[in-house]
Amino acid sequence: MSPAKKKTTTKVKTKAKRRPGSEEWWELRLYVAGKTALGIQAFENLKRVCEEHLHGRYRIEVVDLLVNPTLARGDQILAVPTLVRQLPPPIKKVIGDFSNAEKLLVGLNLRPVKV
Amino acid sequence: MRKARSKSAKVRTLPVVKKAATGIEGLDSITGGGFPRGRATLICGGPGCGKTLFGMQFIMHGIAQGEPGVVISFEETVDDLTKNVASLGVDLAKMVRSKKLFIDHVRVDRSEILETGGYDLSGLFVRIGQAIASIGAKRILLDTVEVLFSGFSNAALLRAELERLFRWLKDEGLTAVVTGERGDTTLTRQGLEEYISDCVVTLDHRVSEQVMTRRARVVKYRGSTHGTNEYPFLIGERGISVLPITSVGLDYEVSDSRVRTGVPALDEMLGGKGFFRGSGVLVSGTAGTGKSSLAASFAAAACARGERCLYLALEEPASQVVRNMRSIGLQLQPLVDQGLLTIVAARPTLLGLEQHLVSIHAAIERTRPKVLVIDPISSLIFGDNSREVKSMLIRLFDYLKLKGITSVFTSLSPPGGLEETEIGVSSLIDSWIEVREVDRAGERNRALYILKSRGMSHSNQVRELLITDQGLQLIDAVVGPQGVVVGSARVAQQAEEQTAERQRQQSAAFRQRELERKRRVINAQIEALRAELLGSEDELRREVESSEREDGARRHQRQRMRQTKLGAKRSASEQS
Numbered sequence: 001m002s003p004a005k006k007k008t009t010t011k012v013k014t015k016a017k018r019r020p021g022s023e024e025w026w027e028l029r030l031y032v033a034g035k036t037a038l039g040i041q042a043f044e045n046l047k048r049v050c051e052e053h054l055h056g057r058y059r060i061e062v063v064d065l066l067v068n069p070t071l072a073r074g075d076q077i078l079a080v081p082t083l084v085r086q087l088p089p090p091i092k093k094v095i096g097d098f099s100n101a102e103k104l105l106v107g108l109n110l111r112p113v114k115v
Numbered sequence: 116m117r118k119a120r121s122k123s124a125k126v127r128t129l130p131v132v133k134k135a136a137t138g139i140e141g142l143d144s145i146t147g148g149g150f151p152r153g154r155a156t157l158i159c160g161g162p163g164c165g166k167t168l169f170g171m172q173f174i175m176h177g178i179a180q181g182e183p184g185v186v187i188s189f190e191e192t193v194d195d196l197t198k199n200v201a202s203l204g205v206d207l208a209k210m211v212r213s214k215k216l217f218i219d220h221v222r223v224d225r226s227e228i229l230e231t232g233g234y235d236l237s238g239l240f241v242r243i244g245q246a247i248a249s250i251g252a253k254r255i256l257l258d259t260v261e262v263l264f265s266g267f268s269n270a271a272l273l274r275a276e277l278e279r280l281f282r283w284l285k286d287e288g289l290t291a292v293v294t295g296e297r298g299d300t301t302l303t304r305q306g307l308e309e310y311i312s313d314c315v316v317t318l319d320h321r322v323s324e325q326v327m328t329r330r331a332r333v334v335k336y337r338g339s340t341h342g343t344n345e346y347p348f349l350i351g352e353r354g355i356s357v358l359p360i361t362s363v364g365l366d367y368e369v370s371d372s373r374v375r376t377g378v379p380a381l382d383e384m385l386g387g388k389g390f391f392r393g394s395g396v397l398v399s400g401t402a403g404t405g406k407s408s409l410a411a412s413f414a415a416a417a418c419a420r421g422e423r424c425l426y427l428a429l430e431e432p433a434s435q436v437v438r439n440m441r442s443i444g445l446q447l448q449p450l451v452d453q454g455l456l457t458i459v460a461a462r463p464t465l466l467g468l469e470q471h472l473v474s475i476h477a478a479i480e481r482t483r484p485k486v487l488v489i490d491p492i493s494s495l496i497f498g499d500n501s502r503e504v505k506s507m508l509i510r511l512f513d514y515l516k517l518k519g520i521t522s523v524f525t526s527l528s529p530p531g532g533l534e535e536t537e538i539g540v541s542s543l544i545d546s547w548i549e550v551r552e553v554d555r556a557g558e559r560n561r562a563l564y565i566l567k568s569r570g571m572s573h574s575n576q577v578r579e580l581l582i583t584d585q586g587l588q589l590i591d592a593v594v595g596p597q598g599v600v601v602g603s604a605r606v607a608q609q610a611e612e613q614t615a616e617r618q619r620q621q622s623a624a625f626r627q628r629e630l631e632r633k634r635r636v637i638n639a640q641i642e643a644l645r646a647e648l649l650g651s652e653d654e655l656r657r658e659v660e661s662s663e664r665e666d667g668a669r670r671h672q673r674q675r676m677r678q679t680k681l682g683a684k685r686s687a688s689e690q691s
Binding site: 031033034036038042045065066069070072073076077078079080081082092093094095096097098099100103104106107 | 219221222223224228229230231232233234235236237238239240241242244245263266267
């Protein structure tokens with residue numbers, strides 16, 4: 001499964017000026033299963049953290065597994081919500097509703113960037 | 116009609132749990148048809164005890180029955196799984212291509228995953244649901260679901276999620292098999308048995324006397340009776356076979372026809388006709404009493420009738436059996452060449468008991484014999500496994516009877532007593548022939564007798580068994596002053612009896628001659644007396660005749676005289 005293909009996703013939310021190719025560009029994919037409270041909360045938490053730390057340098061792609069169930073296999077998704085950092089490499093996975101922002105930052109390797 | 120109605124009424128009043136056959140030989144008979152249909156079955160056990168294979172076989176059988184199956188593998192990759200199952204002759208890739216099977220490898224890697232806050236396992240559910248929907252699966256295998264616990268830290272959440280998963284599978288009507296690692300105090304490490312409680316099977320392998328035996332046990336089965344014992348099972352070339360003791364039962368057909376034993380005198384002892392077809396025969400005896408020779412004679416006789424025979428040699432290689440039997444005039448090699456006789460040699464210690472049983476089953480299925488010889492069953496015993504040997508033999512007997520195979524087992528008994536196996540199996544076998552060493556007057560000889568033979572009149576005599584280069588011979592019992600005599604004592608006894616017989620014959624002839632002589636003397640005397648009598652009679656007759664003649668003459672004279680007197684008187688009157 002080639003990552004970051006727009007047409008395989010249901011909802012694409014782009015939150016910045018496009019600067020693909022840049023090292024600072026972040027490609028995030030959030031897997032959810034339906035419009036659950038956990039999923040919505042996760043998206044909101046993620047958006048907040050990204051706005052704060054990656055303003056203008058990120059894109060969040062939300063994949064609803066109920067709509068695209070086959071996509072679950074490619075990224076080995078078990079739990080939802082799962083956030084997959086596809087860019088910059090290496091691929092990182094964080095699961096949960098990201099209510100703990102600190103952990104999300106660690107999971108996304110955002111700490112060094114901030115420092 | 117009435118019968119049918121009452122039967123259907125019974126079915127209505129007793130709703131039975133529907134079963135999904137597993138295709139695992141024996142397991143379906145323990146569980147009365149397989150795993151509960153539409154429910155989940157937990158298979159738990161330690162590493163390497165065959166959990167995955169159990170599950171795979173269940174799925175494969177489902178596919179063979181037209182029920183597509185999904186395999187969710189948490190441990191092995193699709194490639195590994197395909198390769199592992201290929202050893203059983205199953206082509207998974209082909210099944211996947213034909214949409215009968217869907218395999219998904221769910222990789223759980225803790226190092227990749229970081230948890231922040233609440234989550235659930237909907238991702239997994241979606242994957243499973245999609246897999247099921249893609250082929251319309253009826254069966255599913257989750258192997259080993261507990262791996263999830265190593266990937267996620269929130270055990271309580273996982274448990275709740277798994278419970279939800281199993282409930283969902285049940286609602287979907289899928290027959291599921293879930294495997295789990297054995298725990299220290301619980302059946303599974305994560306206590307899965309709490310959620311999957313419709314049917315639980317534990318697998319185990321134990322090493323006893325350096326021999327490993329795998330065992331399976333149905334711990335629980337809701338709404339169904341099941342075999343409760345630990346049943347040994349084997350992973351063979353055709354997959355798993357579980358060997359339940361009572362899978363056969365006692366409702367096999369019996370035959371009235373008889374088969375010759377290969378030793379004519381023994382046939383005679385068995386009512387003149389030999390053993391019943393399909394019966395079990397035990398030949399026991401101490402070392403070197405000719406048990407194997409008896410068994411081989413029986414085998415050769417079967418082949419001579421054109422019946423296939425399977426000879427399991429547990430102590431000798433096949434070539435040695437052939438060579439040894441040649442010395443008593445049994446030519447087994449031609450029978451082997453004709454394909455009538457199959458000699459399978461295996462060291463008892465090479466395989467576990469159950470493996471022996473399965474290899475025997477396999478050999479029987481392969482060669483389809485009418486006659487089976489196992490020489491000897493006593494060598495299966497080592498250590499303290501005699502009870503297991505007995506349970507194995509019971510199952511073997513049942514199987515053989517079901518197949519109508521006449522079987523001869525030899526058993527080595529220690530001098531002066533009976534082996535435990537013999538006591539154990541004696542109630543199972545139909546005919547029991549004992550060959551004993553008779554140690555008397557400086558030599559050892561063999562005495563054969565029939566301990567029992569069900570359902571036929573049989574000789575109660577002890578016969579002497581002679582192993583000659585023309586085969587086995589039984590000598591009629593010779594009874595001496597101290598009971599049955601054998602060997603040279605028998606020869607002496609026979610010589611003695613012959614002398615006595617000769618003497619008896621001689622004296623009889625003498626007496627007869629004497630009698631004859633006497634008869635002749637008496638006859639002569641009778642003749643003499645008769646002649647004497649005749650003489651007397653003659654004399655008497657002559658006397659009578661002469662006296663009669665005299666009487667006549669006198670009468671005549673008197674008449675004449677009267678006439679003369681009358682004439683004189685007349686002439687005198689005339690004159691006057």
